[in-house]
Amino acid sequence: MKSAVQLVVVGSSNTDLVLPCPRLPRPGETLLGGELARYPGGKGANQAVAAARAGARVDFVGGRGDDDFGAAAAAGLRAEGIGVRHFRVYPRAPSGVAVILLGGRERQNQIVVARSANDAITPAAIRAARAVLARADAVVAQLEIPLPAVQEAARLAKATGVPLILNPAPARALPASLYRLVDTLVPNEHEARLLSGQRDPARAARALRRRGCRRVVVTLGARGALVSDEKGERTWPAVRVRPVDTVGAGDCFTAWLAVGLAEGLDLDAATHRALRAAALAVTRAGAQPGMPWRSEVAP
Ligand code: RIB
Secondary structure (H helix, E strand, O other), rough: OOOOOOEEEEOEEEEEEEEEEEEOOOOOOOOOOOOEEEEOOHHHHHHHHHHOOOEEEEEEEEEEEEHHHHHHHHHHHHHHHEEEEEEEOOOOOOOOEEEEEEEEEOOOEEEEEOOOOHOOOOOHHHHHOHHHHHHHEEEEEOOOOOOHHHHHHHHHHHHHOHHHHEEOOOOOOOOOOHHHOOOEEEEEEHHHHHHHHOOOHHHHHHHHHHOOOOOOOOOOOHEEEEEEEOEEEEEEOOOOOOOOOOOOOOHHHHHHHHHHHHHOOOOHHHHHHHHHHHHOOOOOOOOOOOOOOOOHOOO
């Protein structure tokens, strides 16, 4: 096992404005909530922080505005030891913001992400980071930035023989060519269903593998995760915890899975460790502040 693997995370950065409520509201309904909280978030930046705390050396490739939220996001990543040379400033766009409701006993979330500098990231900006991509042990991406930028990262990763871990969130239809560039696809149940048209996670995973990705791990929330590779499908249970904040749990899982695979763990062992990490993350408030440290998720 290498001591510190090198990851590149290509993706979004947001400031999360989180409002706890007794339960999630129905359309047209007004509820009285708790106190509004502000945390660093964004699927890409969350995964970068989770991977850094898991022990990887991480570079973040993303975009932000020339404003206070963006400056705070960059400072936060830097403080985690993450390389931000390719976290570009797009002066004409605001930094990313996500409005999040967190409600009910299971602390489920509803998230709306504002249009922002995340949407300004171009394939050229990804190409500018090709030297760090080529040196990486794994590239991790999600779908909160424009698809052409994700495709470019996937293309560069494939060309340099670096495995791509794609968390297809938020879900959207993907071009057939992208699946063939993915080493490990990590959708949640909803995303797996939307991408494959299959309700059952095992069928969905098989259908997605037939499109060309080598392996699929479907996260099942409190039920754990289903893994699918050439050996077939297995479901591993989640660690039972009392949830405080589920925002970023999927990001935590994806990052720990990527670090585990980059360190040479097999898919099942990497999944077990990622499930332990994600369970810890849901017991803590805030996407990035809640990411666990390696010493807490031993070994
Ligand atoms: O996956 C959770 C993240 O989704 C939040 O941090 C929010 O910013 C949105 O990007």
